[in-house]
Amino acid sequence: MGTGREVSVSLDGVRDKNMMQLKKLNTVLFPVRYNDKYYADAIASGEFTKLAYYSDICVGAIACRLEKKEGGAMRVYIMTLGVLAPYRGIGIGSKLLNHVLEMCTKQNISEIYLHVQTNNEDAIKFYKKFGFEITDTIQDYYVNIEPRDCYVVTKSFAQSEASK
Numbered sequence: 550m551g552t553g554r555e556v557s558v559s560l561d562g563v564r565d566k567n568m569m570q571l572k573k574l575n576t577v578l579f580p581v582r583y584n585d586k587y588y589a590d591a592i593a594s595g596e597f598t599k600l601a602y603y604s605d606i607c608v609g610a611i612a613c614r615l616e617k618k619e620g621g622a623m624r625v626y627i628m629t630l631g632v633l634a635p636y637r638g639i640g641i642g643s644k645l646l647n648h649v650l651e652m653c654t655k656q657n658i659s660e661i662y663l664h665v666q667t668n669n670e671d672a673i674k675f676y677k678k679f680g681f682e683i684t685d686t687i688q689d690y691y692v693n694i695e696p697r698d699c700y701v702v703t704k705s706f707a708q709s710e711a712s713k
Contacts, residue, residue, distance in 0.1 A: 558641055560599040560648055563591055563612070570600055570607045578631035580694050587628060590614040596652050597625055601632065601641050608636040611645040618659065625653055627663035646679060653706055662703040667696050676702050 563571050568588060575583055590612075591598040597613035609632035613625050627649070632641045653661055665672045667686070685701035 557604055558644055559602045560644065561602060562596065563598045563600060563610070565592075567600065567607075568592070571598075571610050571612065574600075574607065574610050574631060574633070575629060577633065579629060581691075583629075587612070590628065594625075597649055599645055599648055601645055603636055603641065608633045609641045609645060611649055613649060613661075622659040623656070625649065625658055625661040627661065630663075642675065643679075650679065650704075658706060660703055660705045662701060664690060664699040665702050666691065666694070667698045667700055673700065673702065676704075680704050 561567070571588070571591065572583075591614070594613045594615050597611075597615065599611055600607050601609035601611075609630075611630045612628045614628055616624050616626055618624050630642060630645060632645075649661070652658075661681075662684070663676070664687070665676070673683070681702045681704045683700045684703040687699050687701065689697045690699040691697045
């Protein structure tokens with residue numbers, strides 16, 4: 550981070566004892582409420598869901614779901630990635646996403662994807678910096694927010710045979 554000051558950011562896994570941290574963040578960060586399945590998937594993903602702490606304050610999170618594709622290959626769906634507004638722009642979201650991308654590489658995941666509201670230009674720009682591409686548009690994906698359309702944003706990984 551070129552600001553010249555060292556930012557102390559640590560990541561921690563999500564489990565039952567700190568699940569409320571993720572729930573509180575989601576309430577502040579996102580215009581939708583998440584159901585129990587979201588939180589069960591987040592915990593089940595293990596290392597693919599993390600809370601970010603800035604000087605011991607929980608300020609962001611990434612929550613993913615692991616999915617099996619036809620043929621058995623695994624892919625990761627980013628359910629949510631968010632950082633509280635006062636802490637944006639100092640690398641916390643990048644640290645969260647980089648952690649998940651590293652896990653994808655280590656575990657030979659074939660692709661990672663997410664849905665982004667079509668007017669969320671900041672998010673689209675952020676993910677493109679990491680090699681994600683818009684691969685599809687879904688009309689009326691969102692029910693209670695405008696615009697209702699979303700992009701499917703995807704990053705594919707070279708499989709292990711490419712490294713031979």
